[in-house]
Amino acid sequence: MRLSSRDKKALMLGGLVLAALIGLRYVLMPLNDSWRDARQRIAQAGDTLQRLQDQQLQLRAQHRRLMDFYGPGLAQPLPTAEQAGVEFVKTVEDLLKAAGLGSQGVQAQPVRPLREVPGVAVVGLQVQLAGRPEQITQCLASLCQSRQPILVQSLTATKPGKDGDQQLNVSMVIATLARWEGGR
Amino acid sequence: MGRESSEQRCAWGLEIGGSAVRLVQIAQRDGRYQVLRFHEAALEERWSASLGLREALAKLPPPPEGEPIVLCVADEWVLYRRLDLPSLEREAMEPMVQAQAEAMLTLPPEAMAYGWDRLPAPTSNGTQPVLLCGARREALESCLSAVESWGRPMRVVPSGVACAAACGAILDQPASRFVLIDVAARHTSLVVFHDGRACAVGVLDQGGDQWTESLAQAMGVEAEQAEQAKLAWASGEDSSADQAAAMQGAVQRWGGELAHVYQRCLDQIGGEPAQACVLMGRAARTPGVREVVEAGLGLRVVETASAAGLEVSDGWPLEALWTPVGAALHALAAPSPSITLVSNEPEVAPPSRRAVHSRVLALAAWSLLALAAWYALDMRAADRLDAQAAQWRAESAQGMPAAQALALGRYLEQQPPPPLFMLDELSKRCAREVTLSEWRYDGQGRLRIKGVTRGVAGLDTTLRQLADSPAVKEVALRSATVKDDVWTFEIEMQMNPLHRYLALLGRPAQSTSSDAAPATKETP
Numbered sequence: 001m002r003l004s005s006r007d008k009k010a011l012m013l014g015g016l017v018l019a020a021l022i023g024l025r026y027v028l029m030p031l032n033d034s035w036r037d038a039r040q041r042i043a044q045a046g047d048t049l050q051r052l053q054d055q056q057l058q059l060r061a062q063h064r065r066l067m068d069f070y071g072p073g074l075a076q077p078l079p080t081a082e083q084a085g086v087e088f089v090k091t092v093e094d095l096l097k098a099a100g101l102g103s104q105g106v107q108a109q110p111v112r113p114l115r116e117v118p119g120v121a122v123v124g125l126q127v128q129l130a131g132r133p134e135q136i137t138q139c140l141a142s143l144c145q146s147r148q149p150i151l152v153q154s155l156t157a158t159k160p161g162k163d164g165d166q167q168l169n170v171s172m173v174i175a176t177l178a179r180w181e182g183g184r
Numbered sequence: 185m186g187r188e189s190s191e192q193r194c195a196w197g198l199e200i201g202g203s204a205v206r207l208v209q210i211a212q213r214d215g216r217y218q219v220l221r222f223h224e225a226a227l228e229e230r231w232s233a234s235l236g237l238r239e240a241l242a243k244l245p246p247p248p249e250g251e252p253i254v255l256c257v258a259d260e261w262v263l264y265r266r267l268d269l270p271s272l273e274r275e276a277m278e279p280m281v282q283a284q285a286e287a288m289l290t291l292p293p294e295a296m297a298y299g300w301d302r303l304p305a306p307t308s309n310g311t312q313p314v315l316l317c318g319a320r321r322e323a324l325e326s327c328l329s330a331v332e333s334w335g336r337p338m339r340v341v342p343s344g345v346a347c348a349a350a351c352g353a354i355l356d357q358p359a360s361r362f363v364l365i366d367v368a369a370r371h372t373s374l375v376v377f378h379d380g381r382a383c384a385v386g387v388l389d390q391g392g393d394q395w396t397e398s399l400a401q402a403m404g405v406e407a408e409q410a411e412q413a414k415l416a417w418a419s420g421e422d423s424s425a426d427q428a429a430a431m432q433g434a435v436q437r438w439g440g441e442l443a444h445v446y447q448r449c450l451d452q453i454g455g456e457p458a459q460a461c462v463l464m465g466r467a468a469r470t471p472g473v474r475e476v477v478e479a480g481l482g483l484r485v486v487e488t489a490s491a492a493g494l495e496v497s498d499g500w501p502l503e504a505l506w507t508p509v510g511a512a513l514h515a516l517a518a519p520s521p522s523i524t525l526v527s528n529e530p531e532v533a534p535p536s537r538r539a540v541h542s543r544v545l546a547l548a549a550w551s552l553l554a555l556a557a558w559y560a561l562d563m564r565a566a567d568r569l570d571a572q573a574a575q576w577r578a579e580s581a582q583g584m585p586a587a588q589a590l591a592l593g594r595y596l597e598q599q600p601p602p603p604l605f606m607l608d609e610l611s612k613r614c615a616r617e618v619t620l621s622e623w624r625y626d627g628q629g630r631l632r633i634k635g636v637t638r639g640v641a642g643l644d645t646t647l648r649q650l651a652d653s654p655a656v657k658e659v660a661l662r663s664a665t666v667k668d669d670v671w672t673f674e675i676e677m678q679m680n681p682l683h684r685y686l687a688l689l690g691r692p693a694q695s696t697s698s699d700a701a702p703a704t705k706e707t708p
Contacts, residue, residue: 035559038566045569052576055586062593065686069602077583116595119588140604151596152603153627159620172603173627177592179584 070149081111084123084148084178091148092125092174099139104128109173113180121180124153130169148176194220196253197511198244199343200237200327202260202369202391203227207244208508209251212516217354218495219505237330246334252515253338256346256507257327260371262319262525263288264344264385266303266452271312281316289318297321299341299523304381313452315385317342317523324526337529339514344373345523346510347464348382351375353513354493358486359459363446365477366507367465369393372442376449376458384452386445388438392467395434402430418470432472439476446481460484464506597686600629600679601655609656613649615642629679632662636672643671654688655679 003011063075079087085108096103109124131139136157143150155172192213199206209221225243227236247253265288269280285298298318324340331338344366351364357380366373368391376384392414393407400410403426417431450457461483463474474485494509496502514522535543584592600606603625610633614620620635637643643664651659658678665672680688 031559035562038559038562041566042562042569045566045573048573049569049576052573052586055590059586059589059593062590062597066593066596066682069605069682070596074596114592114595116598117588117591120592137604137607140602140607144602144604149596151599152625155603155625156622157624158622 069144070151071145071147073146073148076147078120078177078179081121081123081178081180084176085111088123088125088148088176091146091150091176092127095139095142095146096127096129099131099135099142101129101131101135101139104130109175111178111180112175114177119180121178122151122153122175123178124173124175126171126173128169128171130167132166133168136168136170143174151175151177193516194251195512195515196247196251197346197508197513197515198253198255198331198338199346199508199511200255200257200330201227201343201507202258202371202393204504205237205240205244206504206508207247208505208512209247210509210512210516216493216495217509217513219497219500219509222497222500222505222508224504237327241330247336249336253334253336254341254346254511254515255327255331255338256341256343256511256514257319257324257525258368258371259343259366259373259387260368260389260391261323262317262342262344262387264342264387265316265318266384266449267314267316268311269314271310277312277314281314284316285318288316289320291320295321297324297340297525299525301523303383304378313383315345315382315523317345317525319525321526328526328528337527339524339527339529341511341514341524343368343507344375344385344387345382346514347373347507348375348377348385348510349513349522350506350510351462352377352380352382354509355462356493358462361456361458362460362462362486363449363458363481363483364462364464365442365468367391367463367467367470367473369467372438372445372465374442374445374449376446376453378453384449386449388441388445390438390441391465392470394438395431395467395470398434399427399430402426414470420471431470435470435472435476439473439480442477443480458483460486462486464503466501466503468503597683598681601682601685605655605685606631606679609650609653613646613653615645615649617642618646629657629681631677631679632674633677634672634674636670638670640666640671643673647675650675650677655685657684 066074078084089106089108092106093103105126105128107126109126111121111123113121129136129139140152143152151174153173153175155170157168157170160167160169192211194209194211197208197210204224204226207221207223208219211218211220223244225240227240265284267281267284269277281300282293282298285296285300286293289296289298296318297320298316300314300316303313303315319342327340328338347364347366357377361376361378364373364375364377366375370389370391370393372388372391374386374388375382396407396411396414399414400407403410403413405413413427414431417427461477461481463477463485467473477483478485494505496505583589606625610620610623614635615637617639618635618637620633622632622634624632626632637646643661647659647661650656656677657680660676662674662676664674679685
């Protein structure tokens with residue numbers, strides 16, 4: 001079959017249009033989608049990084065403010081409740097010993113998740129002790145600079161003796177922070 | 185084109201005429217022209233079969249490199265024809281002109297050389313007048329080969345075209361329509377100008393040499409002797425009556441033929457006669473020529489002793505300069521008409537289709553490459569930022585997530601100051617005579633203290649100072665009993681949250697959602 005030049009031109013034009021359509025469908029459009037996706041990813045990652053950076057700045061400022069009240073342990077990762085419980089007893093005993101206080105009883109409290117901060121729990125101890133006021137003060141100061149952040153949940157100090165007796169009986173519930181993993 | 189030196193452009197024109205070769209150098213500056221150099225060498229053997237062209241050219245100094253040169257050949261080698269063709273694009277007219285050239289020259293295409301240009305169309309009747317010039321390629325190439333030793337590329341233009349270019353560019357126009365008649369040795373060119381542009385060209389194959397031959401026949405001598413006698417007669421020396429009659433007869437016959445040529449030119453351009461005539465060429469100085477032209481053509485002859493647009497040194501014959509100056513003008517720019525018969529100049533060919541395609545493809549390839557690079561850079565940036573964010577998240581996950589840490593911090597800032605700070609406040613705010621016996625902190629921010637003091641002033645002072653404490657939000661006296669001026673009391677305080685305590689101390693914490701009150705102490 002012989003084709004005229006007009007037929008050849010028509011065939012060539014049709015082929016070009018077909019090739020252009022195939023290229024559009026299978027090359028250009030996927031490429032465009034991929035590119036648009038990449039641009040979105042860039043924008044999202046930029047936003048995320050900015051947000052994370054802002055959070056880091058806020059955290060550092062927050063830690064600086066709270067450091068005087070809760071000690072350097074606040075910046076450390078939170079341990080699990082079990083780890084915190086074991087460590088906390090030892091920390092408290094060390095603190096009392098350092099303050100020259102004799103413990104009259106240390107009793108663990110149930111681990112209680114913090115309603116205000118999901119994923120965080122408090123591991124508490126009830127501590128009974130007796131000592132002179134300066135010893136108590138030193139103990140309270142040590143609580144603020146402990147290697148674990150310590151919250152004083154309640155405290156009762158009474159002076160059982162007569163006027164001349166400086167001895168104080170103290171009962172307090174103190175707690176540290178731990179990672180709460182849903183009761184496990 | 186041309187060497188530029190402080191806006192001066194120089195070019196050369198070489199004329200190979202019937203009796204001599206002439207070389208001029210012209211300079212163009214500020215729209216005016218100046219003839220810088222003029223050399224002429226006679227063709228000694230022009231009466232023989234060989235012209236002695238190489239010998240004559242050897243007497244001329246070769247032009248320097250860098251200055252363009254155009255060669256013009258005598259019109260006796262060239263055929264002119266004026267055509268009226270449909271007004272089309274030049275490319276479309278080219279085949280028509282070529283067919284006319286083949287018909288005019290009756291030569292195979294490879295043996296002929298032709299050139300053409302549009303002429304001004306006095307009437308707009310849809311046709312385009314065209315001036316077609318043709319010659320034997322062999323003759324033109326022999327001229328080019330004669331100057332091959334100069335080692336310069338050059339174009340070849342017909343003398344009539346060169347002369348017309350010079351006349352159109354330089355000569356003071358004597359009238360809106362006038363005729364230029366260049367009387368050369370072996371031919372006479374006639375160009376009709378209309379509004380400063382050549383619109384018709386005619387060539388008569390008779391010139392000064394024909395008059396010499398007539399004189400030689402009348403005297404029965406050789407051509408060289410007859411030439412001497414003709415020059416003597418032209419310069420006014422005594423001549424015999426026979427010689428004078430022979431010369432006048434020859435000039436009269438020439439005039440009659442020229443009138444036919446002029447009439448044919450007029451027929452081509454509509455028949456309107458010219459108003460004046462300019463005579464050029466040395467033979468035009470022959471006595472009787474001017475009168476014959478005025479009588480035969482009915483034209484007023486205008487003197488061309490000088491040209492306003494051309495500066496010529498004294499002593500150089502202006503009538504011999506027109507044609508080579510016209511050739512040099514072709515070298516400077518393309519005057520109208522611009523007709524090149526042959527050329528050995530390297531052609532600056534327009535880019536071929538293939539070259540255009542290559543450029544388009546290269547452009548497309550570069551564009552695609554740039555696009556691909558842009559795409560790759562974006563993909564890389566997206567991956568890098570994703571990885572950074574993931575790494576940051578992973579680092580945060582090793583400790584506490586940042587959001588959780590912030591929430592915990594806010595929780596701690598909502599708590600009252602630790603007991604150490606409460607104790608510190610109590611020691612600073614309680615009056616000196618107050619002795620505390622008990623204090624209870626319930627973990628909800630409430631602090632109860634019990635104590636005794638002598639006199640009510642101590643209690644009052646203590647209450648006021650506690651109310652001023654930044655750690656204390658509210659102060660209330662719960663109970664007070666007195667016995668022998670010893671007051672036993674119980675005070676309850678609601679402690680401020682930590683962030684408010686810090687704010688009142690002058691160390692503002694970040695604002696929290698639950699407390700945006702101004703950091704001022706309310707006195708209860």
